[in-house]
Amino acid sequence: MVSLTVQQKLEILADAAKYDASCASSGAKRAGNGKGIGHSDGNGICHSYTPDGRCISLLKLLLTNYCTYDCVFCVNRVSSDIRRARFTPEEIVSLTLDFYKRNYIEGLFLSSGIIQSPDYTMEQLVQVAKTLRTVHYFGGYIHIKAIPGCAERLLEEAGTYADRLSANIELPTQADLVQLAPEKKSHVIEGTMGHIHDHKAGLDEERSRFRSTPKFAPAGQSTQMVIGATPSTDRQIIQRANHLYTSYKLRRVYYTGFSPYPEADTRLPLQASPMVREHRLYQADWLMRYYGFAADEITTEDKPELDLSIDPKLAWARRHPEFFPVDINAAAREALLRVPGIGYGSVDRILRIRKYHKLSIEDLRKLHVRLKDAEHYIIAADHLPIHEVTIFDVAQKAIESEVRAAASESISKVEAALPAMQMQLFTQAANSAVSGVL
Numbered sequence: 001m002v003s004l005t006v007q008q009k010l011e012i013l014a015d016a017a018k019y020d021a022s023c024a025s026s027g028a029k030r031a032g033n034g035k036g037i038g039h040s041d042g043n044g045i046c047h048s049y050t051p052d053g054r055c056i057s058l059l060k061l062l063l064t065n066y067c068t069y070d071c072v073f074c075v076n077r078v079s080s081d082i083r084r085a086r087f088t089p090e091e092i093v094s095l096t097l098d099f100y101k102r103n104y105i106e107g108l109f110l111s112s113g114i115i116q117s118p119d120y121t122m123e124q125l126v127q128v129a130k131t132l133r134t135v136h137y138f139g140g141y142i143h144i145k146a147i148p149g150c151a152e153r154l155l156e157e158a159g160t161y162a163d164r165l166s167a168n169i170e171l172p173t174q175a176d177l178v179q180l181a182p183e184k185k186s187h188v189i190e191g192t193m194g195h196i197h198d199h200k201a202g203l204d205e206e207r208s209r210f211r212s213t214p215k216f217a218p219a220g221q222s223t224q225m226v227i228g229a230t231p232s233t234d235r236q237i238i239q240r241a242n243h244l245y246t247s248y249k250l251r252r253v254y255y256t257g258f259s260p261y262p263e264a265d266t267r268l269p270l271q272a273s274p275m276v277r278e279h280r281l282y283q284a285d286w287l288m289r290y291y292g293f294a295a296d297e298i299t300t301e302d303k304p305e306l307d308l309s310i311d312p313k314l315a316w317a318r319r320h321p322e323f324f325p326v327d328i329n330a331a332a333r334e335a336l337l338r339v340p341g342i343g344y345g346s347v348d349r350i351l352r353i354r355k356y357h358k359l360s361i362e363d364l365r366k367l368h369v370r371l372k373d374a375e376h377y378i379i380a381a382d383h384l385p386i387h388e389v390t391i392f393d394v395a396q397k398a399i400e401s402e403v404r405a406a407a408s409e410s411i412s413k414v415e416a417a418l419p420a421m422q423m424q425l426f427t428q429a430a431n432s433a434v435s436g437v438l
Protein backbone atom coordinates (compact mmCIF):
# COMPACT_ATOMS: atom_id res chain seq x y z
CA MET A 1 0.00 0.00 0.00
CA VAL A 2 1.35 3.47 -0.96
CA SER A 3 1.86 5.62 2.11
CA LEU A 4 0.41 9.08 1.82
CA THR A 5 1.67 12.33 3.28
CA VAL A 6 -0.53 14.23 5.72
CA GLN A 7 -1.17 16.81 2.97
CA GLN A 8 -2.34 14.09 0.56
CA LYS A 9 -4.59 12.61 3.24
CA LEU A 10 -5.95 16.05 3.95
CA GLU A 11 -6.86 16.52 0.29
CA ILE A 12 -8.68 13.18 0.14
CA LEU A 13 -10.40 13.26 3.52
CA ALA A 14 -11.41 16.91 3.51
CA ASP A 15 -12.92 16.37 0.05
CA ALA A 16 -14.76 13.26 1.26
CA ALA A 17 -16.17 15.17 4.24
CA LYS A 18 -17.87 17.73 2.01
CA TYR A 19 -20.85 15.39 1.53
CA ASP A 20 -21.85 15.92 5.12
CA ALA A 21 -24.24 18.87 5.00
CA SER A 22 -23.76 20.15 8.52
CA CYS A 23 -21.27 22.74 7.27
CA ALA A 24 -22.51 23.98 3.93
CA SER A 25 -19.64 26.19 2.76
CA SER A 26 -16.90 23.57 2.74
CA GLY A 27 -14.53 23.78 -0.20
CA ALA A 28 -14.50 27.59 -0.53
CA LYS A 29 -11.12 28.79 -1.70
CA ARG A 30 -9.89 32.37 -1.53
CA ALA A 31 -6.20 33.16 -1.69
CA GLY A 32 -4.90 36.13 0.27
CA ASN A 33 -3.50 38.92 -1.97
CA GLY A 34 -0.89 40.04 0.54
CA LYS A 35 -2.57 43.40 1.13
CA GLY A 36 -5.58 42.60 3.23
CA ILE A 37 -5.97 39.99 5.89
CA GLY A 38 -7.64 36.56 5.69
CA HIS A 39 -7.04 33.47 3.66
CA SER A 40 -9.26 30.45 3.24
CA ASP A 41 -7.78 27.22 2.02
CA GLY A 42 -9.73 24.79 -0.12
CA ASN A 43 -8.90 21.87 2.12
CA GLY A 44 -11.55 21.32 4.70
CA ILE A 45 -12.26 24.73 6.17
CA CYS A 46 -15.97 25.29 6.45
CA HIS A 47 -18.36 27.44 8.45
CA SER A 48 -20.86 26.56 11.06
CA TYR A 49 -23.02 28.31 13.65
CA THR A 50 -22.52 27.96 17.38
CA PRO A 51 -25.50 27.83 19.78
CA ASP A 52 -25.05 31.54 20.52
CA GLY A 53 -25.35 32.36 16.80
CA ARG A 54 -21.71 33.05 15.96
CA CYS A 55 -20.47 31.90 12.56
CA ILE A 56 -17.21 30.02 12.99
CA SER A 57 -14.72 28.26 10.69
CA LEU A 58 -14.26 24.55 11.24
CA LEU A 59 -11.71 22.06 10.05
CA LYS A 60 -14.02 19.51 8.46
CA LEU A 61 -12.54 16.06 8.01
CA LEU A 62 -13.15 12.36 7.86
CA LEU A 63 -10.96 10.20 10.05
CA THR A 64 -11.07 7.80 7.11
CA ASN A 65 -13.04 7.21 3.92
CA TYR A 66 -12.60 3.46 4.22
CA CYS A 67 -15.94 1.96 5.12
CA THR A 68 -17.14 -1.60 5.58
CA TYR A 69 -20.75 -0.64 4.80
CA ASP A 70 -22.20 -0.43 1.32
CA CYS A 71 -24.69 2.42 1.35
CA VAL A 72 -25.53 2.75 -2.33
CA PHE A 73 -25.83 6.56 -2.33
CA CYS A 74 -22.45 7.13 -0.62
CA VAL A 75 -19.18 7.75 -2.39
CA ASN A 76 -17.25 6.14 0.48
CA ARG A 77 -19.12 2.80 0.41
CA VAL A 78 -17.00 -0.34 0.40
CA SER A 79 -17.73 -1.08 -3.27
CA SER A 80 -16.72 2.39 -4.45
CA ASP A 81 -13.57 2.71 -6.52
CA ILE A 82 -12.02 5.79 -4.93
CA ARG A 83 -8.67 6.74 -3.44
CA ARG A 84 -8.70 5.83 0.23
CA ALA A 85 -6.86 7.40 3.12
CA ARG A 86 -6.88 7.27 6.88
CA PHE A 87 -5.62 9.68 9.50
CA THR A 88 -4.35 8.57 12.86
CA PRO A 89 -6.01 10.37 15.80
CA GLU A 90 -2.65 12.03 16.51
CA GLU A 91 -2.48 13.46 12.97
CA ILE A 92 -5.92 15.01 13.33
CA VAL A 93 -5.02 16.46 16.72
CA SER A 94 -1.86 17.96 15.31
CA LEU A 95 -3.65 19.38 12.21
CA THR A 96 -6.37 20.91 14.38
CA LEU A 97 -3.89 22.59 16.69
CA ASP A 98 -1.76 23.75 13.78
CA PHE A 99 -4.73 25.29 11.92
CA TYR A 100 -6.05 26.78 15.13
CA LYS A 101 -2.74 28.45 16.00
CA ARG A 102 -2.60 29.95 12.50
CA ASN A 103 -6.08 31.33 13.10
CA TYR A 104 -7.53 29.37 10.16
CA ILE A 105 -10.19 27.67 12.26
CA GLU A 106 -12.12 27.89 15.48
CA GLY A 107 -13.02 24.25 15.75
CA LEU A 108 -13.17 20.73 14.35
CA PHE A 109 -15.91 18.78 12.61
CA LEU A 110 -14.95 15.10 12.51
CA SER A 111 -16.78 12.23 10.87
CA SER A 112 -15.68 8.83 9.60
CA GLY A 113 -16.47 5.76 7.53
CA ILE A 114 -17.01 2.67 9.66
CA ILE A 115 -13.85 0.64 10.08
CA GLN A 116 -13.76 -2.73 11.86
CA SER A 117 -16.84 -1.98 14.00
CA PRO A 118 -18.95 0.91 15.28
CA ASP A 119 -17.16 0.67 18.66
CA TYR A 120 -13.68 0.73 17.17
CA THR A 121 -14.53 3.72 14.95
CA MET A 122 -16.14 5.63 17.78
CA GLU A 123 -13.15 4.97 20.04
CA GLN A 124 -10.90 6.64 17.45
CA LEU A 125 -13.17 9.69 17.20
CA VAL A 126 -13.41 9.98 20.98
CA GLN A 127 -9.65 9.72 21.28
CA VAL A 128 -9.23 12.78 19.05
CA ALA A 129 -11.66 14.87 21.11
CA LYS A 130 -10.26 13.61 24.41
CA THR A 131 -6.65 14.36 23.45
CA LEU A 132 -7.55 17.84 22.25
CA ARG A 133 -9.44 18.65 25.45
CA THR A 134 -7.38 16.92 28.13
CA VAL A 135 -3.83 16.98 26.78
CA HIS A 136 -3.84 20.27 24.86
CA TYR A 137 -6.70 22.01 26.70
CA PHE A 138 -8.22 22.92 23.36
CA GLY A 139 -11.09 25.32 23.97
CA GLY A 140 -12.42 25.46 20.39
CA TYR A 141 -15.65 23.98 19.06
CA ILE A 142 -15.74 20.20 18.46
CA HIS A 143 -18.48 18.39 16.54
CA ILE A 144 -18.06 14.63 16.16
CA LYS A 145 -20.20 11.98 14.56
CA ALA A 146 -21.87 9.47 16.80
CA ILE A 147 -21.53 6.09 15.12
CA PRO A 148 -24.93 4.35 15.31
CA GLY A 149 -24.80 1.14 17.29
CA CYS A 150 -21.63 1.93 19.24
CA ALA A 151 -21.47 1.30 22.99
CA GLU A 152 -23.34 3.76 25.21
CA ARG A 153 -20.22 4.42 27.31
CA LEU A 154 -18.50 5.76 24.16
CA LEU A 155 -21.39 8.14 23.45
CA GLU A 156 -21.23 9.34 27.04
CA GLU A 157 -17.50 9.91 26.76
CA ALA A 158 -17.87 11.64 23.38
CA GLY A 159 -20.42 14.10 24.76
CA THR A 160 -18.06 14.98 27.60
CA TYR A 161 -15.51 16.36 25.15
CA ALA A 162 -17.58 17.40 22.13
CA ASP A 163 -19.90 20.40 21.83
CA ARG A 164 -22.18 18.64 19.40
CA LEU A 165 -22.83 15.02 18.45
CA SER A 166 -24.67 13.86 15.35
CA ALA A 167 -25.86 10.42 14.30
CA ASN A 168 -27.01 10.45 10.67
CA ILE A 169 -30.49 9.13 9.95
CA GLU A 170 -29.31 8.86 6.28
CA LEU A 171 -32.69 8.29 4.54
CA PRO A 172 -36.29 9.26 5.33
CA THR A 173 -37.76 5.81 6.04
CA GLN A 174 -36.74 2.32 7.14
CA ALA A 175 -37.94 1.03 3.75
CA ASP A 176 -35.47 3.42 2.08
CA LEU A 177 -32.65 2.09 4.26
CA VAL A 178 -33.53 -1.52 3.36
CA GLN A 179 -33.32 -0.53 -0.29
CA LEU A 180 -30.16 1.59 -0.28
CA ALA A 181 -28.29 1.14 3.01
CA PRO A 182 -28.95 -2.46 4.05
CA GLU A 183 -26.50 -2.48 6.99
CA LYS A 184 -28.19 0.54 8.57
CA LYS A 185 -31.31 0.16 10.72
CA SER A 186 -33.63 2.94 11.83
CA HIS A 187 -34.05 1.49 15.32
CA VAL A 188 -30.26 1.33 15.82
CA ILE A 189 -29.78 4.94 14.67
CA GLU A 190 -32.67 6.11 16.84
CA GLY A 191 -31.31 4.06 19.75
CA THR A 192 -28.08 6.07 19.52
CA MET A 193 -30.00 9.37 19.31
CA GLY A 194 -32.20 8.28 22.20
CA HIS A 195 -29.24 7.51 24.43
CA ILE A 196 -27.60 10.86 23.69
CA HIS A 197 -30.89 12.60 24.44
CA ASP A 198 -31.57 10.73 27.69
CA HIS A 199 -28.03 11.07 28.98
CA LYS A 200 -27.94 14.78 28.18
CA ALA A 201 -31.36 15.39 29.74
CA GLY A 202 -30.24 13.57 32.90
CA LEU A 203 -27.03 15.56 33.21
CA ASP A 204 -28.72 18.87 32.37
CA GLU A 205 -31.25 18.23 35.11
CA GLU A 206 -28.50 17.33 37.57
CA ARG A 207 -26.56 20.40 36.55
CA SER A 208 -29.53 22.62 37.37
CA ARG A 209 -29.11 21.41 40.97
CA PHE A 210 -25.32 20.96 41.13
CA ARG A 211 -23.32 23.46 39.10
CA SER A 212 -20.28 21.17 39.25
CA THR A 213 -21.97 18.55 37.02
CA PRO A 214 -19.99 18.49 33.76
CA LYS A 215 -21.67 19.74 30.60
CA PHE A 216 -22.66 17.10 28.04
CA ALA A 217 -22.76 18.02 24.32
CA PRO A 218 -23.86 21.59 25.13
CA ALA A 219 -24.68 22.32 21.47
CA GLY A 220 -27.02 19.31 21.37
CA GLN A 221 -27.32 16.80 18.57
CA SER A 222 -28.18 17.02 14.87
CA THR A 223 -28.62 14.63 11.96
CA GLN A 224 -28.49 14.49 8.19
CA MET A 225 -30.94 13.01 5.69
CA VAL A 226 -30.28 12.40 1.99
CA ILE A 227 -33.31 13.36 -0.08
CA GLY A 228 -34.19 12.47 -3.64
CA ALA A 229 -32.33 9.14 -3.66
CA THR A 230 -35.64 7.31 -3.07
CA PRO A 231 -39.23 8.15 -3.97
CA SER A 232 -40.11 9.16 -0.38
CA THR A 233 -42.39 12.18 -0.48
CA ASP A 234 -41.84 15.55 1.16
CA ARG A 235 -44.68 14.69 3.53
CA GLN A 236 -42.80 11.58 4.69
CA ILE A 237 -39.56 13.57 5.04
CA ILE A 238 -41.23 16.32 7.07
CA GLN A 239 -43.03 13.83 9.30
CA ARG A 240 -39.78 11.98 9.88
CA ALA A 241 -37.97 15.19 10.80
CA ASN A 242 -40.81 16.11 13.12
CA HIS A 243 -40.55 12.74 14.83
CA LEU A 244 -36.82 13.27 15.39
CA TYR A 245 -37.32 16.79 16.76
CA THR A 246 -40.03 15.75 19.18
CA SER A 247 -38.55 12.42 20.29
CA TYR A 248 -34.88 13.37 20.65
CA LYS A 249 -34.94 17.17 20.81
CA LEU A 250 -32.56 17.47 17.86
CA ARG A 251 -31.21 20.95 17.22
CA ARG A 252 -31.20 20.52 13.44
CA VAL A 253 -32.08 18.08 10.70
CA TYR A 254 -29.93 18.74 7.63
CA TYR A 255 -31.30 17.81 4.20
CA THR A 256 -28.87 16.92 1.43
CA GLY A 257 -30.16 16.57 -2.11
CA PHE A 258 -28.91 13.44 -3.84
CA SER A 259 -26.61 13.99 -6.84
CA PRO A 260 -25.92 11.16 -9.28
CA TYR A 261 -22.34 10.09 -9.92
CA PRO A 262 -20.70 8.17 -12.79
CA GLU A 263 -21.43 4.44 -12.91
CA ALA A 264 -23.86 4.71 -10.03
CA ASP A 265 -25.99 1.78 -8.92
CA THR A 266 -29.08 1.25 -11.06
CA ARG A 267 -31.28 1.60 -7.95
CA LEU A 268 -30.41 5.28 -7.85
CA PRO A 269 -32.19 7.96 -9.86
CA LEU A 270 -30.40 9.46 -12.86
CA GLN A 271 -31.52 12.97 -12.00
CA ALA A 272 -30.16 15.10 -9.18
CA SER A 273 -32.66 16.27 -6.60
CA PRO A 274 -33.40 19.94 -7.44
CA MET A 275 -31.69 22.43 -5.13
CA VAL A 276 -34.98 24.22 -4.68
CA ARG A 277 -36.47 21.09 -3.07
CA GLU A 278 -33.76 21.17 -0.41
CA HIS A 279 -34.53 24.88 0.08
CA ARG A 280 -38.29 24.28 0.45
CA LEU A 281 -37.65 21.48 2.94
CA TYR A 282 -35.53 23.82 5.05
CA GLN A 283 -38.36 26.38 4.93
CA ALA A 284 -40.85 23.69 5.98
CA ASP A 285 -38.47 22.67 8.76
CA TRP A 286 -38.44 26.28 10.04
CA LEU A 287 -42.23 26.38 9.97
CA MET A 288 -42.25 23.45 12.39
CA ARG A 289 -39.48 24.72 14.64
CA TYR A 290 -40.23 28.44 14.84
CA TYR A 291 -43.69 29.16 13.41
CA GLY A 292 -45.91 26.69 15.28
CA PHE A 293 -46.94 24.63 12.25
CA ALA A 294 -47.69 20.94 12.79
CA ALA A 295 -45.93 18.59 10.35
CA ASP A 296 -49.27 17.46 8.89
CA GLU A 297 -50.32 21.01 8.02
CA ILE A 298 -47.41 21.73 5.69
CA THR A 299 -48.50 19.29 2.99
CA THR A 300 -51.75 17.37 2.50
CA GLU A 301 -52.55 13.68 2.03
CA ASP A 302 -53.70 14.52 -1.52
CA LYS A 303 -50.63 16.63 -2.35
CA PRO A 304 -47.74 15.16 -0.38
CA GLU A 305 -45.05 17.09 -2.25
CA LEU A 306 -44.15 20.70 -1.48
CA ASP A 307 -44.97 23.22 -4.19
CA LEU A 308 -41.48 24.15 -5.41
CA SER A 309 -42.66 27.43 -6.95
CA ILE A 310 -43.72 29.11 -3.68
CA ASP A 311 -42.64 28.93 -0.06
CA PRO A 312 -44.61 26.50 2.12
CA LYS A 313 -46.10 29.23 4.33
CA LEU A 314 -47.58 30.99 1.32
CA ALA A 315 -48.86 27.64 0.02
CA TRP A 316 -50.59 27.03 3.38
CA ALA A 317 -52.13 30.52 3.35
CA ARG A 318 -53.55 29.93 -0.13
CA ARG A 319 -55.14 26.70 1.07
CA HIS A 320 -56.65 28.43 4.11
CA PRO A 321 -58.39 31.69 3.04
CA GLU A 322 -60.77 31.29 6.02
CA PHE A 323 -57.84 32.11 8.37
CA PHE A 324 -57.30 35.60 6.85
CA PRO A 325 -57.17 38.59 6.97
CA VAL A 326 -55.09 38.85 10.15
CA ASP A 327 -55.23 42.22 11.91
CA ILE A 328 -51.63 43.26 12.51
CA ASN A 329 -52.69 45.52 15.36
CA ALA A 330 -54.82 43.01 17.24
CA ALA A 331 -54.02 39.39 16.29
CA ALA A 332 -52.29 36.93 18.62
CA ARG A 333 -48.63 36.03 18.06
CA GLU A 334 -49.60 32.57 16.74
CA ALA A 335 -51.78 34.13 14.04
CA LEU A 336 -49.13 36.70 13.02
CA LEU A 337 -46.59 33.90 12.62
CA ARG A 338 -48.81 32.35 9.95
CA VAL A 339 -48.88 35.43 7.72
CA PRO A 340 -46.74 34.94 4.58
CA GLY A 341 -43.90 37.44 4.34
CA ILE A 342 -43.63 38.07 8.10
CA GLY A 343 -40.64 36.46 9.82
CA TYR A 344 -40.68 35.55 13.50
CA GLY A 345 -38.26 38.39 14.32
CA SER A 346 -40.69 40.87 12.74
CA VAL A 347 -43.57 39.34 14.69
CA ASP A 348 -41.81 40.11 17.96
CA ARG A 349 -41.13 43.68 16.83
CA ILE A 350 -44.76 44.16 15.74
CA LEU A 351 -45.95 42.98 19.16
CA ARG A 352 -43.64 45.44 20.89
CA ILE A 353 -44.43 48.46 18.69
CA ARG A 354 -48.21 48.05 18.61
CA LYS A 355 -48.39 48.67 22.38
CA TYR A 356 -47.60 52.31 21.56
CA HIS A 357 -49.19 52.97 18.18
CA LYS A 358 -51.12 51.28 15.42
CA LEU A 359 -48.90 49.95 12.66
CA SER A 360 -49.39 51.11 9.09
CA ILE A 361 -48.07 49.58 5.88
CA GLU A 362 -45.11 51.97 6.00
CA ASP A 363 -44.23 50.72 9.50
CA LEU A 364 -44.26 47.15 8.22
CA ARG A 365 -42.03 48.14 5.31
CA LYS A 366 -39.51 49.56 7.79
CA LEU A 367 -39.60 46.24 9.68
CA HIS A 368 -38.58 44.48 6.42
CA VAL A 369 -41.87 42.61 6.13
CA ARG A 370 -42.15 41.13 2.62
CA LEU A 371 -45.22 43.17 1.67
CA LYS A 372 -45.54 41.59 -1.76
CA ASP A 373 -46.80 38.46 0.03
CA ALA A 374 -48.12 39.87 3.30
CA GLU A 375 -50.37 42.65 1.96
CA HIS A 376 -52.95 40.16 0.67
CA TYR A 377 -53.41 38.65 4.12
CA ILE A 378 -53.37 41.51 6.60
CA ILE A 379 -55.32 44.44 7.95
CA ALA A 380 -53.14 47.37 9.04
CA ALA A 381 -54.08 50.85 10.30
CA ASP A 382 -54.26 52.18 6.73
CA HIS A 383 -54.74 48.99 4.78
CA LEU A 384 -57.25 46.32 3.91
CA PRO A 385 -56.37 43.47 1.61
CA ILE A 386 -57.71 43.95 -1.94
CA HIS A 387 -60.43 41.29 -1.62
CA GLU A 388 -61.60 42.88 1.66
CA VAL A 389 -61.77 46.39 0.14
CA THR A 390 -64.78 45.37 -1.95
CA ILE A 391 -66.73 44.43 1.18
CA PHE A 392 -65.61 46.82 3.93
CA ASP A 393 -64.32 49.82 2.05
CA VAL A 394 -67.46 50.31 -0.03
CA ALA A 395 -69.60 50.17 3.12
CA GLN A 396 -67.30 52.56 4.95
CA LYS A 397 -67.27 55.02 2.03
CA ALA A 398 -71.09 54.93 1.81
CA ILE A 399 -71.41 55.73 5.53
CA GLU A 400 -68.87 58.55 5.26
CA SER A 401 -70.68 60.13 2.31
CA GLU A 402 -74.08 59.94 4.10
CA VAL A 403 -72.61 61.60 7.19
CA ARG A 404 -71.06 64.31 5.00
CA ALA A 405 -74.38 64.97 3.20
CA ALA A 406 -76.33 65.19 6.49
CA ALA A 407 -73.74 67.57 7.97
CA SER A 408 -73.77 69.80 4.93
CA GLU A 409 -77.62 69.98 5.00
CA SER A 410 -77.55 71.07 8.67
CA ILE A 411 -74.92 73.74 7.97
CA SER A 412 -77.00 75.17 5.10
CA LYS A 413 -80.10 75.40 7.33
CA VAL A 414 -78.13 77.21 10.05
CA GLU A 415 -76.61 79.61 7.48
CA ALA A 416 -80.09 80.40 6.04
CA ALA A 417 -81.55 81.08 9.48
CA LEU A 418 -78.60 83.16 10.69
CA PRO A 419 -79.64 86.74 9.42
CA ALA A 420 -83.15 86.46 10.94
CA MET A 421 -81.69 85.26 14.24
CA GLN A 422 -79.19 88.11 14.27
CA MET A 423 -81.99 90.67 13.57
CA GLN A 424 -84.12 89.21 16.39
CA LEU A 425 -81.22 89.47 18.86
CA PHE A 426 -80.50 93.06 17.76
CA THR A 427 -84.18 94.09 18.25
CA GLN A 428 -84.31 92.50 21.70
CA ALA A 429 -81.13 94.33 22.74
CA ALA A 430 -82.49 97.71 21.48
CA ASN A 431 -85.84 97.26 23.29
CA SER A 432 -84.20 96.40 26.59
CA ALA A 433 -81.93 99.48 26.28
CA VAL A 434 -85.01 101.71 25.91
CA SER A 435 -87.15 100.05 28.59
CA GLY A 436 -84.33 99.24 31.00
CA VAL A 437 -85.73 95.65 31.20
CA LEU A 438 -83.27 92.89 30.46
Ligand code: SF4
Nearest residue numbers: 067069071074077113
Ligand atom coordinates in the same frame (compact mmCIF):
# COMPACT_ATOMS: atom_id res chain seq x y z
S1 SF4 B 1 -21.75 4.03 6.71
FE1 SF4 B 1 -21.53 6.16 6.19
S2 SF4 B 1 -19.54 6.29 5.19
FE2 SF4 B 1 -20.11 4.14 5.21
S3 SF4 B 1 -21.08 3.80 3.24
FE3 SF4 B 1 -22.71 4.26 4.71
S4 SF4 B 1 -23.02 6.48 4.55
FE4 SF4 B 1 -21.04 6.00 3.58
